[in-house]
Amino acid sequence: MSKKRVLIVGGTGYLGQHLLQSFADADSQLDLAFTHHSAPLLYAIPHVLSFPLDLRTCHGLDAISHAFAQSKTSIGFQPDVVINCAALSVPRVCEMDPEAAMSINVPTGLVKWLSSFGKSSLLIHLSTDQVYEGTKSFYKEEDETVPVNVYGKSKVEAEQYISAHCQNYAILRSSIIYGPQTISPVPKSLPIQWMDSVLAKGEPMDFFHDEFRCPVFVKDLVAAVQILTNQWITETKQVQLLLNVGGPDRVSRVQMAEAVAHARGYSTSLIKQVSASSVDRGVKSPCDISMDITKLVQTTGISPTCFAEGVRLTLEAEAKAKSSVKP
Template sequence: MKRILVTGSNGLLGQKITEKVLAEGRVKLITTSVGANRYPVKAGYEYAEMDILNPEQVKAVIEKYRPDSVIHTAALTNVDACEANKDLCNRLNVDSVATLLSVCEEKNIQLIHLSTDFVFDGKNGPYREEDAVNPVSYYGESKVMAEVLIRNSKANYAILRTILVYGISHDMSRSNIVLWAKAALEKASPINVVNDQWRMPTLAEDLAEACLLAVERDARGIYHISGEDYMSIADLVRKVADYWKLDHSFINEISSASLNQPAKRPEKTGFVLDKAIKDLGYNPHSFEEGLLVLEQQMAG
């Protein structure tokens, strides 16, 4: 059985990988994050504190546990925060990758790196893996820099790009668009939603499954991982309203420009998923099926 080490395991994706491994076995799991383990179940895997900004600690932890694969989920993903603090963005999204690469190359460990649709400019999505990157934000730029480092390395790697991940984490410390829209509409709070950005939202469970498939199939290269349903952000929020029978009249459609966000967003992303379906056996939920998964989890 392969041993995998996950960075950023307190985050949504990290928690979903833990959940999956505990339910299904498949691999031996070591989870790592800054500070204490926030996942409620503590048995069935090992946990180590690891700050990806501390190269000595990263090296020591990986040498201690000797994983076959590292799944690197830790990153600064707040697009406006990356624009405002480029130094921190660089350290978390680029320098951490360089640290992991040096250890993975030396120890012959597969690196599975999470990237984003924001590497594209959004002019002509949905995109294939080989399409030219052209980020419009510093977050996207940092992710391109990390991809270049990885592709120029001698490491065995798989880069999994993904889009607008949604799901429920145990401590609910961070929201996502589905939970935000549902909570606001349940309170009958008016919300502004952009109608000129198109995405293919990704259920966190599907992304966790793709990570494990990439380990099991010893995947190499770049893979596009998302849901299959292509929609505008306004459509997405309307679908959330429909699913939970909430009032549409609180949804106020606006243009991206009117938000005056520090970082620019790509207009139309979305992915062609053929490669992941063929090579990895990836089989995502539909958006409605994803909402059912969330509903069942909320019901406990």
């Protein structure tokens, strides 16, 4: 029996690295590969193929097909599951360059490449909570999508394209993803680590009290992706899913910072509450895009980690990583 093939698009990013590590640790019966846009990272994971890929031009997809076809451990060249984590995901950057946001975030070339195969693959696509307008609490999947910025609009267009052109897909609307740093540290600022670093200075810091999200612990998101992947590989039944993927807690930035302060023993007096409307970030941001995750729990069976526990686990992992580094 041939190995099943899983391709992670955007494997050098934060979620992509966590997925690669988890898949490699959990199942040696997979042919695992990932794509990268810039320089590839060196992973302590054996037998993982890496490919350069430009999502704007889709240059690189043919090389992936050829490599899978030539692989001695694979029969055929089609990936069974493609997990698309790649995106231009900084809202301000998307606002400044809408053309780039649309060309990268709407995976038309990737979908066409997948549909060129005779046999169906499963596309797991990472979307965002920013598809919602932000005028109420706990959005459900069937609620209308009214994004307020280019990033959200690009993600709505991606969802519509995938649902219209893919036979099998799972679209995951993720909230803020937080958790431990990756094997090869990502350059972007991670939310819990950043809050810890600024509060550790002992100086007052402003945090928004009126923007609400349902941050998701990265290991919960990874677990959901693995469950959907394993179900597809085992059952190969038609999949057309849209899921909110958040944590169980609706929190503001103030409440997030307070959780970090409590975990680390910092004074909460350092946390100064300000309105999101008082800061010009160069892009409109939705006020409340907290999500109802009932469908996620029912579909995958996972029990998402509460925010305070996720903060504790994140900080413990960071401390362990620092202590293991030799001077």
